[in-house]
Amino acid sequence: MSFNRDAVRLLNEIASMMELLGENPFKINAHARAARAIEGMSQDLGAATGDRSALTDIEGIGPKIADKLIELAETGGMSEHAALAEKVPAGPMGLLNIPGLGPKTVRLLWQERGVTDLAGLKAIIEDGSILELPRMGKKAVEKIAAAIKFAEQDTGRLHLGVAMPVAETVVEHMRGVKGVTRVTFAGSLRRGKETVGDIDILVCADDPVAAGEAFRTMPEVVAVLAAGDTKSSVRYGLDVDLGRWNFEGRSGDAEERPSVQVDLRVVDESSWGAALLYFSGSKEHNVRLRERALKQDLTLNEYGLFPEDREAEGSPQSRGVKPVAAATEEEIYAKLGLVFVPPELREDRGELALDETPALIEVGDIKAELHAHTTESDGSLALAELVAGAKERGFHTIAVTDHSKSAAVAGGLTVKRLRAQRGAIDAARQETKGITILHGSEVDILADGELDYDDEILAWLDVVVASPHAALSQDPKAATKRLLRAIENPHVNIIGHPTGRLINKRPGIEPAMDEIYAAAKEHDVALEINAHWLRLDLRDTHVRGAVEAECLIAIDCDVHRAGDFDNLRYGVLTGRRGWLPKDRCINTWSAKKLQGWLAKKHG
């Protein structure tokens, strides 16, 4: 998939460089849109560059960009990118990442004052010469200075599992505010994206001004960025617990505390659906909806779906025009002649072509946890505690899968200890009724694809989760061979966190996923969505590819601590983003069906 990644990067950079050069915005957008189209694809586009029409068949890719992709495949680069890079230094491009600095401002700084990097920008703020530029007043400069400070903290996009509890806390807070009748979170969080840039909160309130005030004075607010009548933005201080990956080393200093932007919009009850639709995004999905509306002589905004009147001045809601639909998302989709699209699918990846709303997996469908650790390896739960936790959640099956012997730092079990563990599990089976306890292992897939126990042991276990842990920077060919060999082992049931990536921390291996999907289907192996919010591996686009390739999927919490069971929803969201139906996920099967499936590989 490295071709896709390179193509996305180059096209996005072309778009940014054109922006700084002040070129046609539509041309810029076309490149950015093509990049997004490729980003959402589950298959490797490099293989399609031999067939130009296959490229231009992709929506958003026309003849010119197709040629650039072919050039990339043949030469490893794009000449247009190189030509632009001659004109635009890397420095100003980096400045675009600072919130509040857009292309116009960066261009001004660069062309008028020769500012090409953060240091140069700080220097002209320091000596006050930035104030000589047009539209640069004291306040504007203060905002830029604050934005630089934030950029230097580099909190980046926030993990889903960090943002969700914050959003729920804010929603709870707003629910308690007098006059507030409805509250929810929207944005990429509602769509279940693996990381979010900010948190969007939507409320209905009898007194919008008071609601805004209550929002901006929450105790966790460290800065107020905007305070309008219907819209407020704040930075909200975070207490991040990264659990067993707590290598951030952040101190508790309140000033330097990591924070996230939270936006509040106050809307009228009558336009709730339009606002929810609008603020849930994605931006690309919304653009598609508006284009579709225009074709039907309608216009869509956050207040509703209105009859279009090209002659009239001003927005329809300000003229008192009655909307065709506004109160619910469902009626807006219906009036546009579309089926309801679940939020997780709203990414402009073909969801508007659906002719019925797909039945996607839900948290309540999950009946088994098939990947869990105890104090025998690196878990913090004793066997009895793990079993109790699974039972509490209404699961019919819990699999104990401690690490295998090569995972030394994680307390991996020698064969001797693994055999001894069976005794403890048998005892637990005697003591606990109402749940099936499986004895399995999370077996290391070694760098060459060999498994960490021999076949006799693997066959003796009830379930085998095979996962890559070390050698995660090996090249894609070796990584592909490695996973294929594990999939072909006759006793492997699940490939755990197949790429080993940690979101925003390390990329993991990049095997040829199409080959992995095909082999997994052939050998009746499920590919795991590891539900921990730092992993979410398979990622959403991989799930989509695996579902299309008719693979089985497992959603597991990879339980190490009691709270890890609660990560299940993030795994399910990721599955939904991959268009995963319930019956393709082995964790939703009945105990009987699941046991029958496992027994095929474990005599």
Added chain:
DNA sequence: GCCGTTTTCGGCCCGACTGTTTTCAGTCG
């Protein structure tokens, strides 16, 4: 640069907020 059950040329989504402005440009989502 892409796209087309009105179009192969002429369009390309819409509104809030801010700051610097005397009516609007820039940014964001």
